[in-house]
Amino acid sequence: MRIYVCIKQVPDTSGKVAVNLDGTLNRASMSAIINPDDMSAIEQALILKDATGCQVTAVTMGPPPAEGMLRELVAMGADDAVLISSREFGGSDTFATSQIIAAAISHLGIGKDDIIFCGRQAIDGDTAQVGPQIAEKLDIPQVTYATEIDKKDNVVVVKRMLEDGYMMIEVQTPCLITCVKEKNVSTRYMTINGIMDCYSKPLTILDFEALKDEPLIEIDTIGLKGSPTNIFKSFTPPQKGVSVMLEGDGRETIADLVDRLQKKHVI
Numbered sequence: 001m002r003i004y005v006c007i008k009q010v011p012d013t014s015g016k017v018a019v020n021l022d023g024t025l026n027r028a029s030m031s032a033i034i035n036p037d038d039m040s041a042i043e044q045a046l047i048l049k050d051a052t053g054c055q056v057t058a059v060t061m062g063p064p065p066a067e068g069m070l071r072e073l074v075a076m077g078a079d080d081a082v083l084i085s086s087r088e089f090g091g092s093d094t095f096a097t098s099q100i101i102a103a104a105i106s107h108l109g110i111g112k113d114d115i116i117f118c119g120r121q122a123i124d125g126d127t128a129q130v131g132p133q134i135a136e137k138l139d140i141p142q143v144t145y146a147t148e149i150d151k152k153d154n155v156v157v158v159k160r161m162l163e164d165g166y167m168m169i170e171v172q173t174p175c176l177i178t179c180v181k182e183k184n185v186s187t188r189y190m191t192i193n194g195i196m197d198c199y200s201k202p203l204t205i206l207d208f209e210a211l212k213d214e215p216l217i218e219i220d221t222i223g224l225k226g227s228p229t230n231i232f233k234s235f236t237p238p239q240k241g242v243s244v245m246l247e248g249d250g251r252e253t254i255a256d257l258v259d260r261l262q263k264k265h266v267i
């Protein structure tokens with residue numbers, strides 16, 4: 001059994017967000033982090049590895065420096081890593097990204113016991129489309145919003161987080177699962193041994209040349225040329241109202257707040 005975990009390196013938006021004149025993110029000026037939902041995906045995969053001894057493979061599509069992030073994931077417990085990187089893949093939208101990742105996983109081989117984990121959503125593109133699209137392209141079932149995953153033979157039991165509760169669902173492997181973060185569950189740290197070993201573990205680089213014979217890869221379905229999404233306009237919405245800071249003694253501020261809300265008939 002092998003678990004592929006799709007991990008995206010994203011710009012750290014908790015600090016200053018730099019935007020280019022054309023409205024795109026200035027990624028070069030911002031530090032890169034592992035997409036938060038993908039941390040849940042790797043943790044869920046490592047929990048299954050602890051329970052079953054399965055192989056965990058971290059997969060990313062990105063520029064060559066993404067190798068550093070993959071080494072971190074290996075230091076956390078992944079067995080190996082795959083970097084999908086090529087000039088031909090640059091400028092891909094979600095359709096083309098999922099096409100390329102699906103082709104790469106198909107190239108590496110997906111067995112009847114295997115699972116693909118993704119995060120639910122990336123904090124930069126924010127579409128939550130890539131995971132479900134990979135499943136569609138590989139023609140395997142998918143379960144979204146997973147917080148807990150358990151495997152019995154070739155059936156996976158998934159706990160899904162919904163707005164008003166949880167849903168338990170069973171799915172047959174091979175399948176794709178998108179993961180969300182449960183508030184009280186944290187991701188493990190890299191271990192000292194993991195850090196020492198991470199450069200001796202296998203890292204496969206798949207470029208266009210390696211994938212070009214895969215049925216899903218055609219030059220007009222990848223990269224900017226193969227991306228059907230067009231961004232017509234990108235802008236910061238105008239501020240709707242003026243915010244008011246209530247400062248001072250707690251009791252007085254609360255009384256002031258209640259008074260303001262009552263005047264507006266909010267309470």
Ligand SMILES: Cc1cc2nc3c(=O)[nH]c(=O)nc-3n(C[C@H](O)[C@H](O)[C@H](O)COP(=O)(O)OP(=O)(O)OC[C@H]3O[C@@H](n4cnc5c(N)ncnc54)[C@H](O)[C@@H]3O)c2cc1C
Binds near residue numbers: 006008123124131227
């Ligand atoms: C015309 C166009 C050109 C673009 N050009 C570029 C570009 O040159 N460089 C660029 O970085 N972005 C580019 N983008 C943005 C790019 O489309 C998205 O960032 C990307 O497709 C992922 O979509 P998302 O961020 O909404 O991910 P989501 O669908 O929200 O991600 C869900 C999950 O899918 C997995 N996933 C998503 N992306 C990857 C990945 N790359 N590797 C591994 N797993 C992944 C992760 O598990 C993630 O949690 C472009 C977008 C458009 C429309």
